[in-house]
Amino acid sequence: MLTRLAAGGSAAYRAFRAEPRLPADYARLYLTRLYRKAPLGRSPLLELRRVRHPVPWDQGPGLIARAAGPWSDGPSVELARAATARASRDGDRSRAQRIARELAGDASLGELIYALVRATRPDAVIETGIATGVTSAFALAALEDNAHGALHSVDLPPGALVAGGLVGSGIPPTLRHRWRPRWGDARRLVPHVLEQTGGRRVFVHDSDHGYQAMRGELECAWRAFGSGDWIVADDVDLHDAFIDVASAHGAIPHLVAQKDKRSCTGLMRRG
Numbered sequence: 001m002l003t004r005l006a007a008g009g010s011a012a013y014r015a016f017r018a019e020p021r022l023p024a025d026y027a028r029l030y031l032t033r034l035y036r037k038a039p040l041g042r043s044p045l046l047e048l049r050r051v052r053h054p055v056p057w058d059q060g061p062g063l064i065a066r067a068a069g070p071w072s073d074g075p076s077v078e079l080a081r082a083a084t085a086r087a088s089r090d091g092d093r094s095r096a097q098r099i100a101r102e103l104a105g106d107a108s109l110g111e112l113i114y115a116l117v118r119a120t121r122p123d124a125v126i127e128t129g130i131a132t133g134v135t136s137a138f139a140l141a142a143l144e145d146n147a148h149g150a151l152h153s154v155d156l157p158p159g160a161l162v163a164g165g166l167v168g169s170g171i172p173p174t175l176r177h178r179w180r181p182r183w184g185d186a187r188r189l190v191p192h193v194l195e196q197t198g199g200r201r202v203f204v205h206d207s208d209h210g211y212q213a214m215r216g217e218l219e220c221a222w223r224a225f226g227s228g229d230w231i232v233a234d235d236v237d238l239h240d241a242f243i244d245v246a247s248a249h250g251a252i253p254h255l256v257a258q259k260d261k262r263s264c265t266g267l268m269r270r271g
């Protein structure tokens with residue numbers, strides 16, 4: 001417990017030094033009351049849902065092969081699977097662990113991201129929303145199996161996860177050398193990260209699931225991306241943000257149900 005607190009404290013200290021605007025990001029989110037609701041996908045900005053008929057989760061990898069190209073499992077995916085399974089077996093001994101479990105991404109979302117990154121071999125994956133790092137671990141496993149590329153992750157993590165040393169704790173240590181985390185509000189940092197990366201890219205939204213935040217991130221990625229780049233979003237069944245971005249740009253929205261959550265992943269390709 002004490003070791004975890006110390007690890008959390010020193011991680012927080014490093015993050016505040018690296019990102020001087022972090023305190024302002026936390027203050028703004030607390031003040032707008034989005035902070036406690038948005039990570040759970042219950043933003044007050046929800047709008048009417050139009051997402052219908054996703055394909056079942058076990059057809060997701062086949063959908064990726066048809067839409068993005070052939071791919072196969074490499075050795076690193078087992079590391080991500082084992083870390084995710086271990087985390088879901090861990091008991092909820094503390095409040096931080098309960099929050100971590102609530103925030104954790106569905107393993108089937110991780111598998112989809114693995115398949116997409118293997119099939120498209122991007123130079124960079126950009127994701128928002130780390131928590132304990134389910135999607136991060138699968139994206140990093142795919143980059144490792146491609147022997148190419150880096151993962152740029154953005155998060156404004158809950159204080160309880162920071163204090164408990166749980167942020168990114170599910171990412172296997174041997175995959176971390178391709179990981180470039182940034183701490184702060186995604187609305188502020190995503191444009192910078194998109195500016196700093198190039199080549200073939202994949203964007204993954206899994207942070208504030210309010211309509212405005214999701215739509216803002218997806219539009220930002222769409223504008224920065226080139227033909228052949230892919231955009232993925234978790235929980236697109238909460239409202240119409242994903243469908244609205246796809247129809248505004250004439251993209252085909254692919255929708256895949258998740259295995260353990262009653263949620264839906266959206267994928268679209270630019271170009």
Ligand SMILES: C[S@@+](CC[C@H](N)C(=O)[O-])C[C@H]1O[C@@H](n2cnc3c(N)ncnc32)[C@H](O)[C@@H]1O
Nearest residue numbers: 104105129131134135155156157185186207208
């Ligand atoms: C659903 S969790 C992410 C789950 C993670 N992708 C996984 O697979 O385990 C959402 C995360 O987004 C973060 N978040 C929420 N609003 C944010 C914002 N405006 N900017 C950056 N991160 C945010 C939360 O702190 C939380 O860590």
